[in-house]
Amino acid sequence: xxxxxxxRATDIVKSxxxxxxxxxxxxxxxxxxxxxxxxxxxxTLGIVGESGCGKSTLARCxxxxxxxxxxxVQFNGVELTGLSRRQLRPxxxxxxxxxxxxxxxxxxxxxxxxxxxxxxxxxxVASHDDINDRVRDLFVTVGLDPNSLRxxxxxxxxxxxxxxxxxxxxxxxxxxxxxxEPVSALDVSVQAQVLNLMADLQERFNLTYLxxxxxxxxxRHVSDRVGVxxxxxxxxxxxxxxxxxxxxxxxxxxxxxxxxxxxxxxAPRRERILISGDVPDPSDRPSGCSFHPRCPVATEICTxxxxxxxxxxxxxxxxxxxxxxxxxxxxxxxxxxxxxx
Amino acid sequence: MRDLKVSFATRQxxxxxxxxxxxxxxxxxVLGIVGESGSGKSVAMYSxxxxxRDANVEISGSVKFQGREILGLSDKEMQSVRGGxxxxxxxxxxxxxxxxxxxxxxxxxxxxxxxDMTKQEARxxxxxxxxxxxxxxxKSRLHxxxxxxxxxxxxxxxIAMALSCNPKLLIADEPxxxxxxxxxxxxxDLMERLQERHGSSIVIITxxxxxxxxxxxxxxxxxAGRPAEIGPELDVVRSPRHxxxxxxxxxxxxxxxxxxxxxxxxxxxxxxxxxxEGCAFAxxxxxxxxxxxxxxPLRGAHQHLDACWLTDxxxxxxxxxxxxxxxx
Numbered sequence: 001x002x003x004x005x006x007x008r009a010t011d012i013v014k015s016x017x018x019x020x021x022x023x024x025x026x027x028x029x030x031x032x033x034x035x036x037x038x039x040x041x042x043x044t045l046g047i048v049g050e051s052g053c054g055k056s057t058l059a060r061c062x063x064x065x066x067x068x069x070x071x072x073v074q075f076n077g078v079e080l081t082g083l084s085r086r087q088l089r090p091x092x093x094x095x096x097x098x099x100x101x102x103x104x105x106x107x108x109x110x111x112x113x114x115x116x117x118x119x120x121x122x123x124x125v126a127s128h129d130d131i132n133d134r135v136r137d138l139f140v141t142v143g144l145d146p147n148s149l150r151x152x153x154x155x156x157x158x159x160x161x162x163x164x165x166x167x168x169x170x171x172x173x174x175x176x177x178x179x180x181e182p183v184s185a186l187d188v189s190v191q192a193q194v195l196n197l198m199a200d201l202q203e204r205f206n207l208t209y210l211x212x213x214x215x216x217x218x219x220r221h222v223s224d225r226v227g228v229x230x231x232x233x234x235x236x237x238x239x240x241x242x243x244x245x246x247x248x249x250x251x252x253x254x255x256x257x258x259x260x261x262x263x264x265x266x267a268p269r270r271e272r273i274l275i276s277g278d279v280p281d282p283s284d285r286p287s288g289c290s291f292h293p294r295c296p297v298a299t300e301i302c303t304x305x306x307x308x309x310x311x312x313x314x315x316x317x318x319x320x321x322x323x324x325x326x327x328x329x330x331x332x333x334x335x336x337x338x339x340x341x
Numbered sequence: 342m343r344d345l346k347v348s349f350a351t352r353q354x355x356x357x358x359x360x361x362x363x364x365x366x367x368x369x370x371v372l373g374i375v376g377e378s379g380s381g382k383s384v385a386m387y388s389x390x391x392x393x394r395d396a397n398v399e400i401s402g403s404v405k406f407q408g409r410e411i412l413g414l415s416d417k418e419m420q421s422v423r424g425g426x427x428x429x430x431x432x433x434x435x436x437x438x439x440x441x442x443x444x445x446x447x448x449x450x451x452x453x454x455x456x457d458m459t460k461q462e463a464r465x466x467x468x469x470x471x472x473x474x475x476x477x478x479x480k481s482r483l484h485x486x487x488x489x490x491x492x493x494x495x496x497x498x499x500i501a502m503a504l505s506c507n508p509k510l511l512i513a514d515e516p517x518x519x520x521x522x523x524x525x526x527x528x529x530d531l532m533e534r535l536q537e538r539h540g541s542s543i544v545i546i547t548x549x550x551x552x553x554x555x556x557x558x559x560x561x562x563x564x565a566g567r568p569a570e571i572g573p574e575l576d577v578v579r580s581p582r583h584x585x586x587x588x589x590x591x592x593x594x595x596x597x598x599x600x601x602x603x604x605x606x607x608x609x610x611x612x613x614x615x616x617x618e619g620c621a622f623a624x625x626x627x628x629x630x631x632x633x634x635x636x637x638p639l640r641g642a643h644q645h646l647d648a649c650w651l652t653d654x655x656x657x658x659x660x661x662x663x664x665x666x667x668x669x
Contacts, residue, residue: 050521157609187377187548187610192592192603214521221594221603244596258526259596260551264578270597274530275523278491 006176006208007039007062012071014054014061029283031057033232033290034071036309039176044202044209046223046240048216048255052279054232055212059178062210063095064088075176093123096169100181102161106153112164113149119171138167141204142197159190163197170205178210183218195222216259220244225315228252231290232282234309238316246325248318251275251291253325289321297322345402345412347381347388347566349395356613358384360566362402366510371536371543373557373574375550375589379610381566382546386512390427391419407509425455428503428541432515434495438487444471444498445483448505455506470501474531493524497531504535511536513545517552529556550593554578559644562586565611565621572645582647582656585622587663604663620650628659 014032031054039045049055060066062073064080073080075091083091096119099105106115117135120126126134136146142163153161162182169177179198183191195218202209213219219226220240227237228249236249247253254273261269275294280286286293292302301321309319313329347359359381366372376382387393389404389412404412411422423429431437439447448467452458458466464483471479474497487495496516503511513532517525533556536543547553553560553574560577562570562585570583581587591604608625617623619634626633630650637648651659 050523159609188550188592189377189588189606190609192594192605195594196603196605215594216522216596217594220596255522256596258522260525260529260549260555261597262551262554262578262590262593262595263575264554264590272526272530274526276527278493278524279521 004040005038006041006076007210008037008072008074009062010036010072010074012036012058012061012073013069014057014066015069030232030285031282032061032068033282033285035229035232035234037227037234037237039208039210040225041175041208042202042206043224044211044222046219046226047210047212047229047234048214048219048226049229050214050255050279052282053229054282055214055229056180057232058229059097059180059210059212063097063178064092065097089123093119093172094174095176095178096172096174098162098165098169098177098179098182101185102158102165103153103185105165106161108153111150111152112156115153115164116167116171119168123172125172134171135167138170141170141201142167157190158186159193162186162194166194166197166201170201173205174207176208176210178212180212181214182211184213184215191218198222216244216256228255231279231285233290233319234317235291235320236316236318238313238318242313242316242330246329248312248316248323248325248329249291249320250295250297250322250324254296289319297324342389342405343403345385345389345404346400347384347393348399350397350399351614354614357566357616358613359388360616362561362563362566362568364561364568364571366542366544368509369536369540369542371545371556371558373553373560374544374546374563375548375553375560376563377548377589377610379565379613380563382563383514385563386514386544386546390423390429390512391416392423421455424451425506426509428506428508428511430496430499430503430511430513430516432518434492434499434519435487437499438495440487443484443486444490448483448498448502451502451505466505467501470505471498473504473535474498474501475527476501492520493527496520496524496528500528500531500535504539507539508541511541511543513543515547516545518547518549525552532556550578550590562589565613565616567621568639568646568648569622570645570647571639572641572647576643576645582641582645583622583649584626584628584651584659586647587660591663620648628655 012032012035013030015028015030017028035058047055061068068081080091113135116138117131120131135149139146144160144163183194186194201207211222223240225238226240226243227234230251236252244256247256254275257270257273263269273296277294288304289302289307292298307319307321309317312318312323343363345359345362349356349358362385374382384393388400403410445467448470449463452463452466467483468479471482476482476494476497490498517528520528545557557574560574561568564585569585570577581590588604588606594603606625611621611624618636620637623629623633628651632650637650639646639648641647
């Protein structure tokens with residue numbers, strides 16, 4: 001594993017069994033169905049997909065909050081799957097989470113100062129006084145008043161609570177921050193504040209982000225590279241700008257075409273590709289390519305043979321028998337993410 | 342609608358949820374109302390339909406529908422308007438439908454409440470409606486319960502219900518917020534097609550400027566219960582006049598253009614308990630002046646109005662600086 005890869009996930013599968021269908025018969029329900037990806041040091045890898053595509057499950061598997069059914073997760077070169085809780089601890093410190101709902105992810109009965117300091121107390125990384133100083137520093141860092149340490153979460157607005165969640169995630173100096181829909185519960189003006197804050201913190205502390213969201217605009221804005229998920233699989237992964245400009249997978253293309261645009265310039269609107277129907281039930285996965293029943297360009301082969309996830313253009317991975325926009329996609333390697341000092 | 346005011350008396354004081362809102366909706370027009378949470382956009386529309394029933398609420402102003410005053414109608418009179426001539430689409434299709442009855446039952450009930458129809462006729466019409474909103478196999482779907490539908494299909498059922506009595510006006514409150522983008526596109530497309538066919542007017546309430554740009558002819562930007570800017574959709578999006586609209590548009594991360602630093606509006610939305618007498622946005626406005634302590638009138642030209650004290654020259658200067666900084 002080369003040095004610039006912080007985390008490598010190989011063929012992760014997370015399956016649940018459900019008994020609701022076919023009375024009594026257990027059907028495996030693969031929420032994540034063989035995902036492989038690298039997260040490079042210092043980059044923001046965005047994962048985008050519609051509800052139920054398995055993006056949150058993937059995040060939880062990556063940080064070992066959920067045990068994977070099969071596959072491997074290597075972090076800093078260390079295999080994490082199969083480690084005991086105690087063995088995981090030192091690695092967990094390096095990977096922190098920011099959650100979607102700033103109302104549910106903060107304990108309402110503890111002061112926000114305690115909430116931010118807890119990770120340090122639990123991991124016994126500093127003395128009581130040092131922790132208090134550090135908490136004050138963290139509050140300043142994320143743009144909160146350090147004199148509000150004694151207050152409770154309900155006294156803060158949604159945006160401020162998300163800042164508290166971010167402060168907590170930074171308290172142990174992690175190298176990887178996994179943010180699962182960190183701004184989707186916020187109004188646009190507050191969302192912009194939090195996104196700008198996250199960008200500043202990344203620069204200041206050399207953070208690597210795994211950023212999960214359903215909002216395609218948000219993901220483009222924050223990401224260096226983007227992975228598009230559909231039904232538990234990554235169907236396309238590549239440099240953010242290239243992926244948004246020349247989507248290779250028909251699902252990515254359709255998804256991008258239907259994002260409401262502001263049409264504030266005279267540039268013609270992307271032609272809308274409406275995909276019909278709904279996302280299928282993951283326990284009843286279509287044969288061949290999972291997207292074929294809804295795909296506008298599917299052919300015979302798509303119904304029988306699952307497409308390989310291959311690098312079709314430098315830095316652009318895609319799983320499709322009939323990739324789109326190949327002529328327009330650049331043949332040169334996009335400039336790499338700036339190395340971390 | 343003229344000078345609608347809705348206020349709630351609470352223990353902490355009087356909440357002015359809507360504070361002086363006036364607008365007209367023309368026939369076949371799609372009017373978008375956009376604003377962040379707490380801007381009063383939903384309360385305004387609910388109160389005109391008599392859906393805000395709170396002992397502590399005070400509603401004043403005038404709402405005329407086809408020339409008839411509907412504010413303050415009795416429940417009974419309102420029932421013929423609501424669901425009949427005015428249809429509603431709610432944000433969350435699961436709560437808008439009763440979970441304990443089949444969608445067929447709910448559609449038939451609605452149809453028979455407003456029309457003189459036999460059960461048979463209503464059932465036939467319900468099937469037609471489901472087919473019209475693009476639900477496959479409508480005949481057997483009539484017998485299904487709401488939980489057996491996906492989110493997008495449920496919203497189609499709600500739209501079918503709203504359309505069932507051929508309303509002149511359709512009020513849609515965040516109709517696509519709970520849906521994924523691909524489903525959102527299907528629903529917006531459906532609403533556009535149905536509007537063309539039925540010729541009804543639509544008032545769409547949303548927080549998403551993108552949705553407004555896709556569907557609305559005219560837009561009202563609301564802040565703290567007051568209109569900040571009103572105008573034709575293209576004018577507001579391409580040459581916004583109010584500093585709040587500048588912030589709102591600049592804060593949206595875009596999927597269609599390259600990254601830039603997002604414009605932020607400092608601070609948080611103003612507390613509805615403490616909306617200042619002057620301009621409600623002044624406390625967060627980077628261009629605040631002394632005169633902003635007085636409430637700015639809604640004024641402008643060519644149907645494009647805004648409530649801000651800045652002169653045209655000042656706005657031009659501010660906008661050109663913003664453009665050179667790479668903010669839009």
